[in-house]
Amino acid sequence: MLEQTFILTPEQAQQMERTYRVVRRSVDARQRQLRVQLSLLCDPHGQLVPLDAPIPLYEKPVFKDVHADQKGEVVIVGAGPAGLFAALRLLQEGYKPILFERGKAVSERKVDIARLCRNEGLNPESNYCFGEGGAGTFSDGKLFSRSKKRGDMQRVMEWFHYFGASDTVLYETHAHIGSDRLPQIIRRIREAICERGGEVHFSTPMDLALWNEWKRAQRPVILAIGHSAHDTYRMLHAEQVTMSAKGTAMGVRVEHPQELIDRLMYHLQHASLQEVERVTQLVGHAAYSLVTQVKTADGAATRGVYSFCMCPGGHILPAGSQADGCVVNGMSNSLRNSPYANSGIVVALQPEDYAPFRKEGVLAGVAYQEALEHLAFQHGRMPSVAPAQRLTDFVDGRSSKTLPACSYLPGIVPSRLDEWLPVTIGKSLQQGFRDFGRKYVGYLTREAVIVGVESRSSSPVRIERDRETWQSLSHPWLYPVGEGAGYAGGITSSALDGIRAAEAIIQANR
Ligand SMILES: Cc1cc2nc3c(=O)[nH]c(=O)nc-3n(C[C@H](O)[C@H](O)[C@H](O)COP(=O)(O)OP(=O)(O)OC[C@H]3O[C@@H](n4cnc5c(N)ncnc54)[C@H](O)[C@@H]3O)c2cc1C
Known part of the structure; x- marks a missing residue:
């Protein structure tokens, strides 16, 4: 599909947005006169495509049912954007994701967060950092990334849209979901994983016992713990997982x-x-x-x-x-x-x-x-x-x-x-x-x-991995991903990192 780009006043832009299919939109406030840059979809004859044209916004993702038939199990530690998107990508290829999350499901987590905001104390296992959806659930939900790979980013936006985000995430340069909408989207992602045969275990931290079990099995484990699990960092360090200090x-x-x-x-x-x-x-x-x-x-x-x-x-x-x-x-x-x-x-x-x-x-x-x-x-x-x-x-x-x-x-x-x-x-x-x-x-x-x-803008630690295989340098069955591993910053890049780790595992099993 082709597109045409216009630089418009906010009023003109609003009119066009209500009439035609938008591909990209950004507000430019650098000059005294505010301008909106709008790219609109057009057909092969150069005609702008109306908003209600029967053209799908994107190809809907298909997540396989792995109840009966699966290519293998993959353990994922942490149900933040990196862990959840890794699980979705694995499902697409017929792998069964098994997620272990130290915190609670969104609905229970809300209760702990309400107490915290009433100044009634913090639950160290259920708060703004820990629980279903990770730090992403009650985040601002700005979906920007410095990644230059537009196609990959678009896939993250499409999946967020598929699970309930508004159309604007598909075209806004500075897309935003909002803290009131994210929890339902995260819940739907988890429901999709479980309905298709994946597993999500809440209030189940990766402890030394689980770690040792996985170490013995040597099957792939995606480590998507975010950057706030200091106890887990310490455990991994004691287990001699290769890490380095970072800025x-x-x-x-x-x-x-x-x-x-x-x-x-x-x-x-x-x-x-x-x-x-x-x-x-x-x-x-x-x-x-x-x-x-x-x-x-x-x-x-x-x-x-x-x-x-x-x-x-x-x-x-x-x-x-x-x-x-x-x-x-x-x-x-x-x-x-x-x-x-x-x-x-x-x-x-x-x-x-x-x-x-x-x-x-x-x-x-x-x-x-x-x-x-x-x-x-x-x-x-x-x-x-x-x-x-x-x-x-x-x-x-x-x-x-x-x-x-x-x-x-x-x-x-x-x-x-x-x-x-x-x-x-x-x-x-x-x-x-x-x-x-x-x-x-x-x-x-x-x-x-x-x-x-x-103090938690990004991780001060990197869990080192191989550039080609995504495996930990010290523990080849471990795939460190997302913000906690020091390879991503923010929802979109963490989700993308999770997807790519899943692809590395899929690739290794071909
Ligand atoms: C208030 C707030 C607002 C934010 N706003 C934005 C924003 O607008 N846009 C943006 O891009 N980013 C935002 N961020 C950052 C964003 O949320 C993170 O970058 C993103 O969630 C990182 O994803 P992740 O999956 O790598 O880690 P996380 O989301 O941190 O998820 C890690 C998960 O692992 C679990 N875990 C940790 N240790 C263990 C263990 N031992 N066993 C089992 N589970 C474990 C945790 O409970 C957690 O659920 C915000 C963050 C916060 C806190």
Whole structure:
């Protein structure tokens, strides 16, 4: 099929979208005049294809029934995007996936998360990181990836759509599902796996007993544990699974009133509130992506400071998995309709930065992460109230006597993050925020608050695997995948990584 691309005003774009089949859509807010780039499907004669044309959106995936007939069993540890998409790919080829997940099914997990948000304590096995769908289930559900392989990414979008995501995931450049829609989609994926003969075992962590059983059997095991299972990392390290330390990024989450961000990003500083609302109804609330380089403490080099997982119209949430740590992250619902805009602002760290924890060897980054999370916990209030500071007070090195309203449900308490964050992170963030404030005048405001700490942007460890076979370098029956293995970051790339590991296993059995 062919396509034609148009650069349109938001009003024109809305009209076209209601009439014709869209292939790709992106909003360009770089110029004063907002523009929407729209690619529309056309037939071989160059005619635009109407929205209701009887042409399938894509070829529906077929997942085989493996109750009676199967090519073999594959164990998968972890039911996050990497594990679930690996299971689906295996089913397509007639393999039986057997998933082991330490957390609970979505419906039970919701109960634990509601308690956590009411500040009634964290269940270390059932929270925003652990349970059916992994960290992806109550995530923001932004489906972007830096992967250049459009075809592969499209397959992930099509499967999300097949299991219930809206049509927009098929064509939006910045596709978004939302935390309110993801749980049903994840549940449907699990139901599809089980209906066709796969197995999903909840509240069943891979422990030493299971590990030893699989080690004896030497049959393929896909390891899709995410980056929060520190106990599992330690177990794997003790079992001499080859790992290496890798860089990551840590910092804080910043929250502004969404209206302020809409005005800044859409060049509407002096517009009436009605005009801001009109524009956001057409193109959605504004997001941002900020990056700068700041000098290191000794002035000898530079270090990246950047925004991470920006959530327009969203909420900050407690995203830790250990009772003595305070970790924050962000999400938004499909309508992105909260009055707040939050984003992680993180500082790039390299393995050299973990030096104070070098006795932990390759797990030094994990120890650094835990120490930072514990520090935030000590400066917050038990069990999940998070330490916070007005953005301007943080940058100027002052205490905040009061805090602005914040979306973080367990609550925030004033704290001197400028004083207790490690210098590497604190000073870099101060410089970074100053740079962002120069670029977007109004971004540095008393109305913004920073909440600590955003420490789990990616894994500080890589579980090494062979580039060709995807097998662990030390344990050839093990296939480390997804974010926890250090090969992916985010839902789409983790799902893709899971698919590719499944394909490596299928290939090896041909
Ligand atoms: C609040 C929040 C918002 C986010 N928003 C976005 C977003 O908008 N877009 C985006 O792309 N990414 C987002 N992310 C990140 C995204 O969720 C992860 O990148 C993705 O889920 C990683 O997938 P994964 O399958 O590799 O690991 P995970 O999703 O972490 O899944 C790993 C699973 O393994 C299980 N597990 C761990 N150890 C064991 C064990 N020993 N035995 C059995 N099971 C085990 C865990 O319980 C978990 O369910 C967000 C994350 C959070 C927390």
